[in-house]
Amino acid sequence: MSSERIIIIGSGPAGLGAAYRLKELGYENWAMYEQDDRIGGLSSSFVDEQGFTWDIGGHVMFSSIERFNRLADGLMGQDFISHERESWIRTLKRWVPYPFQNNIRYLPKDKIVECLLGLISAQYSDKKTSANFEDWIYKTFGEGIANLFLGPYNAKVWAVPLNLMSYDWIAERISPISIERIMRNVVMEQDDIGWGPNNRFKFPLYGGTGGFFNEFMPEVKEKIHFRKKLTSIDIDAKKVALNGSEADDYDSLINTAPIDLVTGMIKSGHTDTSSSVRAASQLKHNGIYVVGLGLRKKMIGTKCWAYFPDEEVPFYRLTYFSHYSPNNVPNGDTDTYSSLMCEISFSEYKPADESRLVDLTIESLIREGVIAQDDSRLIVSKWVKKIEYAYPIPTLQRDDNLRLIQSFLLDNNIYSRGRFGAWLYELGNMDHSTLMGIEAVDRIVLGEKETLWKA
Numbered sequence: 001m002s003s004e005r006i007i008i009i010g011s012g013p014a015g016l017g018a019a020y021r022l023k024e025l026g027y028e029n030w031a032m033y034e035q036d037d038r039i040g041g042l043s044s045s046f047v048d049e050q051g052f053t054w055d056i057g058g059h060v061m062f063s064s065i066e067r068f069n070r071l072a073d074g075l076m077g078q079d080f081i082s083h084e085r086e087s088w089i090r091t092l093k094r095w096v097p098y099p100f101q102n103n104i105r106y107l108p109k110d111k112i113v114e115c116l117l118g119l120i121s122a123q124y125s126d127k128k129t130s131a132n133f134e135d136w137i138y139k140t141f142g143e144g145i146a147n148l149f150l151g152p153y154n155a156k157v158w159a160v161p162l163n164l165m166s167y168d169w170i171a172e173r174i175s176p177i178s179i180e181r182i183m184r185n186v187v188m189e190q191d192d193i194g195w196g197p198n199n200r201f202k203f204p205l206y207g208g209t210g211g212f213f214n215e216f217m218p219e220v221k222e223k224i225h226f227r228k229k230l231t232s233i234d235i236d237a238k239k240v241a242l243n244g245s246e247a248d249d250y251d252s253l254i255n256t257a258p259i260d261l262v263t264g265m266i267k268s269g270h271t272d273t274s275s276s277v278r279a280a281s282q283l284k285h286n287g288i289y290v291v292g293l294g295l296r297k298k299m300i301g302t303k304c305w306a307y308f309p310d311e312e313v314p315f316y317r318l319t320y321f322s323h324y325s326p327n328n329v330p331n332g333d334t335d336t337y338s339s340l341m342c343e344i345s346f347s348e349y350k351p352a353d354e355s356r357l358v359d360l361t362i363e364s365l366i367r368e369g370v371i372a373q374d375d376s377r378l379i380v381s382k383w384v385k386k387i388e389y390a391y392p393i394p395t396l397q398r399d400d401n402l403r404l405i406q407s408f409l410l411d412n413n414i415y416s417r418g419r420f421g422a423w424l425y426e427l428g429n430m431d432h433s434t435l436m437g438i439e440a441v442d443r444i445v446l447g448e449k450e451t452l453w454k455a
């Protein structure tokens, strides 16, 4: 086992995975720097003054990664609640069960016909020649489903024109199409809601999603330094600067901060960094606002979350957050309280007006029948969080740019992993990020091959 100095930047799931593994291996020569004053990154949770717990948008835990599941079970024991997903699409003033394409029978009759005719003509198109994500949606699902849901919903969540995006990341993210199944569902009037890797999920009993990651604290607390922001990297001297001045040396650097920013921080007297910096500046991401509304009212129903493709509604997703754990509301009292969490995306293509966000969100929740007009008087908490880096966007040039950047970083012993460290949305969940951190350590310390992230 090597004993070189390892620096970890960021204490989100990827950084915590790396730290956990180092501790497990009994490795001593490492430190972790976090710009914030808390661990968890995008997977952390917040308790507001009224006692409501909030996540950074709807987070649910589901994983097919055995190594992650073992770790999660070991850290959390019984302190999880298991849920069966109940998710919906709200459009045309109707609730359509998720996945939309399998449940179009809930639409008005003329829209069902539109979807079916679109699907039939899509059977004859060659998906493999799709030029971009938008083209792929139309060729795969046809005009009806594309115009009603997949087009507007994706444009809303990504906040980027869909013709700038690739489609090879999709795999488990969008339900595949079977025209026979869809027709059968319509004719036989049957629901078809089971698809997807997250059809069952777990949620921490206490502390929101961050409650799980807080369990890593005993593993990292001696070596984590809070309010230490990486500000530059000297790849010749192998030194990081923190908060502009303080420095630490590294032999290997595990970076989990956004790769575009970190590449821009690199300084060298010998190496030309300009092509990597240029490639990094072409990576695109969006941001989100999370609007949490705490109500002094019991929530009826069993919905987990709902997607809102329609343009008049500012948010793309609504989470019925008090359904995830009673402890997300004050005193765990779901007979008295409930909570809703809405996500609104923004980007260079789609500005969001923060000043009106909460009012527009409440108006839309009333208009869409989620809460009643009178319920607005029962809103006892309004929590807003702005997140600059929320979704790494799979643009058409992403993979070429990443190849260039990552090979330059690796040549300089920098392992950039995690949601924005690797910038791979398809490997951007909590389990992926945690495992990427673990495997980066196995590679550096034990010389093992990474199985998840690949060059």
Ligand SMILES: Cc1cc2nc3c(=O)[nH]c(=O)nc-3n(C[C@H](O)[C@H](O)[C@H](O)COP(=O)(O)OP(=O)(O)OC[C@H]3O[C@@H](n4cnc5c(N)ncnc54)[C@H](O)[C@@H]3O)c2cc1C
Binding pocket: 009, 010, 011, 012, 013, 014, 015, 016, 033, 034, 035, 036, 039, 040, 041, 042, 043, 056, 057, 058, 059, 060, 061, 062, 228, 229, 230, 231, 256, 257, 258, 288, 343, 389, 390, 391, 417, 418, 419, 420, 421, 428, 429, 430, 431, 433, 434
């Ligand atoms: C809206 C939304 C919903 C999601 N839903 C799910 C879900 O349902 N299920 C799921 O599994 N995953 C979900 N995710 C993904 C999950 O949040 C991420 O997988 C996970 O948090 C990524 O971990 P990470 O460590 O790679 O990065 P992050 O969580 O982003 O952590 C990076 C850390 O680095 C720190 N940092 C950044 N820059 C610097 C710097 N210069 N110096 C020092 N520190 C720095 C940050 O403060 C942060 O603590 C969701 C994400 C979002 C945004």
